[in-house]
Amino acid sequence: MHWWRVLSLRARLVFIGVAGLAVGLAAGGAVLIFALDVALQRSVDEGALQTANRVAQQVEEGGPPDPIPVVGAQAVVVQVVDSHLGVRAASAGSDRLKSLLTADELRRVRAGKRLDLSGERAGVRGSLRVVAVVAGPEDDRQTVVVAAPAGEARSSVRILRAIFLIGFPLLLAGLAALAWRVIGLTLRPVEALRRGAEEITGAGAAGSLPVPDARDEVHRLAVTLNDMLARLETSRRRQRAFVADAAHELRSPLASMRTQLEVAQRLGPKADWLATADDLLIDTERLSRLVDDLLLLARADDAGRSPARSPEPVELTGLVADILGRYAEARVVPVQVGAEPVWTDGDRDSLRRIVANLLDNAVRHAASRVTVEVQPGGTITITDDGAGIPPGDRERVFDRFTRLDDARDRDSGGSGLGLAIVRELVRLHGGQVELADASPGVRAEVRFTPRTDPGTG
Numbered sequence: 001m002h003w004w005r006v007l008s009l010r011a012r013l014v015f016i017g018v019a020g021l022a023v024g025l026a027a028g029g030a031v032l033i034f035a036l037d038v039a040l041q042r043s044v045d046e047g048a049l050q051t052a053n054r055v056a057q058q059v060e061e062g063g064p065p066d067p068i069p070v071v072g073a074q075a076v077v078v079q080v081v082d083s084h085l086g087v088r089a090a091s092a093g094s095d096r097l098k099s100l101l102t103a104d105e106l107r108r109v110r111a112g113k114r115l116d117l118s119g120e121r122a123g124v125r126g127s128l129r130v131v132a133v134v135a136g137p138e139d140d141r142q143t144v145v146v147a148a149p150a151g152e153a154r155s156s157v158r159i160l161r162a163i164f165l166i167g168f169p170l171l172l173a174g175l176a177a178l179a180w181r182v183i184g185l186t187l188r189p190v191e192a193l194r195r196g197a198e199e200i201t202g203a204g205a206a207g208s209l210p211v212p213d214a215r216d217e218v219h220r221l222a223v224t225l226n227d228m229l230a231r232l233e234t235s236r237r238r239q240r241a242f243v244a245d246a247a248h249e250l251r252s253p254l255a256s257m258r259t260q261l262e263v264a265q266r267l268g269p270k271a272d273w274l275a276t277a278d279d280l281l282i283d284t285e286r287l288s289r290l291v292d293d294l295l296l297l298a299r300a301d302d303a304g305r306s307p308a309r310s311p312e313p314v315e316l317t318g319l320v321a322d323i324l325g326r327y328a329e330a331r332v333v334p335v336q337v338g339a340e341p342v343w344t345d346g347d348r349d350s351l352r353r354i355v356a357n358l359l360d361n362a363v364r365h366a367a368s369r370v371t372v373e374v375q376p377g378g379t380i381t382i383t384d385d386g387a388g389i390p391p392g393d394r395e396r397v398f399d400r401f402t403r404l405d406d407a408r409d410r411d412s413g414g415s416g417l418g419l420a421i422v423r424e425l426v427r428l429h430g431g432q433v434e435l436a437d438a439s440p441g442v443r444a445e446v447r448f449t450p451r452t453d454p455g456t457g
Helices: 002-006 011-060 102-108 151-186 188-203 217-270 271-304 314-325 348-366 417-430
Strands: 077-082 087-088 116-117 126-136 142-149 312-315 335-337 343-348 370-375 379-384 432-437 442-447
Touching: 002 370, 011 077, 077 417, 102 116, 102 126, 102 142, 116 379, 142 442, 151 188, 188 417, 217 271, 312 314, 312 348, 312 370, 314 348, 314 370, 343 348, 348 370, 348 379, 348 417, 370 442, 417 432
Parallel strands: 335 370
Antiparallel strands: 077 087, 077 142, 116 126, 126 142, 312 343, 370 379, 379 442, 432 442
16 A cells, blocks of 8 residues: 555545545446336336237237237237247238247246347347237137337447446546646645745744635634644743743852852952851852752643642641741741631642742731631632732732842842742642732732542541
């Protein structure tokens, strides 16, 4: 089947269509020729049998006239033959001495068979169709033999067969040419998509494929491909921005560390190496946090829609209380509201990271108060009384490396990955996170699917 694999789609479609049409036309033509042959033969048989029955009635009534009158040209030969092949009566022009049929043939037609004989027996051209009817008294049974011309009927069948054999290939050739043209027009939008994809690939830039006007499968394919290209372009821009921001964030602590080491090196013994070590540790911790955040986001991207670890029952109220113990010495100490146990399924470390990042953000921006509430429906609410976030920025702050102007300080501000990590981890748990106005401040709501059967495993 190598020849089939190397054919173009257009050629395959034309071949399949023409082959199917050829089989259908051949079958239909064969059935038509056969049906015509049967119908014409039956017509000849009925005409001859009608003549035979009329002559048989005359035999029953005392004998037919001699010669037997024949109406029209349906029966050119009529004989009344006895059991000894003697001709009792015949039509004009028929042999009055010798039977048209042999003894065996006579026996067969008396049994109801139909015979095809050469017209040479009766001195006519073409073939004859022979039928017979038994008549006469029991002691003198006679057979009325009628031979009708069948050449005209067979000639009609032969003409139809010849027309079919000549016209069939011509018709297939014409239909193949038409199908080639029509399929070419049908596949033109696909070729346009290919050229558009080639242009986009060659240019190496963003673009879109041409969308055909017809609301068909190709139209839907073009729309889907354009959506995919748009997502790929968005992902590419996001990746470039991510790499650039990551490089910038990594360069800042590295540059600070290098500057401090160069200054200390120039000062030599006069340098305060303890203070330099403290500053280097601060930058090192910041660099370590940034690297950990980047690795966590990379793992979250690879995890897809499922958590990186197998989910387990987690009690959210106790989890929040345990995390709040880390903020006993914070500038603003968070306060937990409510103590009713609430269970969900998830990864305990990821859930701790979600709550911790939101608390870090709230404590960093709060003026004097941070409250945490775990609601029975599986929602964790963290509210601060800080300056708040403008409505237009509440969705943007979840993007990676996005920091508002008041959060860009190296010591007090974050890397711009905290809320991005929160969104990715919440998404992996099948939950939702959003920011709302707390008047004053911001309220962060994280909704998880509550566990209806609390337990430990």
